[in-house]
Amino acid sequence: MFTGFFISALRAVKFSLQDIARNFWLSIVTITILVLALFSINILLSVKIISKSAIDSVREKIDINLYLKTDAPEDEIMALRAQLSNLGLVKEVTYISKTDALEAFKEQHRNNPEVLMALRELNSNPFTPTLVIKPKNVEQYEELINSLNRLQSDIIESKNFSNPKEMLNKINSIAEKVNQAGIFVSLIFVVITILVVYNSIRVAIYTHQREIRIMRLVGASHWFIRAPYLISSFVYTIIGLTLAILLFYPFLSLLQPYLEVFFSGYNFNIVTYFNQNFNKIFGLEFLVASLINIVASFVAVRKYSKV
């Protein structure tokens, strides 16, 4: 019995591969549709990832400036920096010395001679050392401000705690709307893609309907007819996904330099993202595409084998 099953399985694989090879152009068309569908899904996914990262990068820009006294000793500044870094709500504390602040200002206004002239007339560095505090979680901004308000130090000149609560709310609101729109568009797109893939498989099998009927008339069982088409669907999925990946990665590599400019200062690499989540992303695509193809084959063969 096992031998019989094994032989039937081998026959199904042989018929499937024969069918793919002997219907070459139909196979090419089916695979092309699959590749385009998967490529589009990956583009959509990239857009989602990029927009999320853009919003996250804006959120990260919200930081708190702690201005220090001009003559504050370096060691006390470093000690305060270490103290702040140890606060649980703080992600990072950057020290900008007054020299660094001056140079940054000159660089920012290098094309503005009037500003530079005004600076020269001052004859001294008007900038103070600053500690720039980045919160770990933008949602805990108020809590962090309260902690800093309780902070006692002789070297602190002023605490710039203009609460960007309103700006944060706006950013969150935009992020929420972008997310909802993204989900809506993604859903429509995914449904369209599923329908396109589903119907392309059905059309491929439709061209075989006469053969399916002949096989039934000769005495082939449903599974004897169905199995090769299911295997073909599986093969189309593997080939389609492989080609989609081979096309998509070069596209990402071309895109990455532009993203680096867009996200300057924020560590974002879309190729790395896809590499890190390779199994999850492409594994899920493989499963979903296989499922759609198999269901489409099943339904189509069932329809045309009612003889």
Add this chain to the structure above:
Amino acid sequence: MIRLSNVTKIYPPDVRALYKVNLHIKPGEFVSVVGQSGTGKTTIIKSLIGEEKINEGKIMVGDWDITDIKKNEIPVLRRQIGVIFQDFKLLPKKTLRENVAFALQVCGQMPKKIHTIVPQVLKVVGLENKMHRYPHEVSGGEQQRAAIARSLVHRPKILLADEPTGNLDSINAEEIIEMLLRINKFGTTVVLVTHNREIVNRLKKRVITIENGIIVGDQSVGRYML
């Protein structure tokens, strides 16, 4: 071998294809079923292979009552009956050899045995030199011979031929009929559905005449009477 008892078949809404048909075909007989187009000849063939369900009556094939045959039993029935059709019904993307082998593969036959039997059967029908050709690469007569080979390869006791010469010229038609007669000589029951007057009259075999779904004639050495 084949027994139809009071068989009635009505196609919706009210097209009467067969009406109270009683027919008994003994093992080893060669029977021609004749009648004009639309009289129910093909419906008999379709009923015998489970393609159509009858509305009334009973059909026996051997000892098997196939009147209410289940869907999963139909392939089993078809593996025991050889059928050839007017349009040959060969699988276009398989070679003649693969088409004949297919009939054995659906029965679960071992590859080694198929490898031995198929060339022998193709030799019997004179296609041993063309077994690697596709159906579209051979003539109509050769296609029909391949179809006959496919229908016989699993040694059925019954061979149903539904207008097998309909798409052939007279020379090829003659060859096919000769082949059917040879097959019958070896003990296979042959049911030939045709409206070819010359063939029927030349055969001098049993002729069943159908008109409007009713058997109007059954002669042991018959002629085309319509």
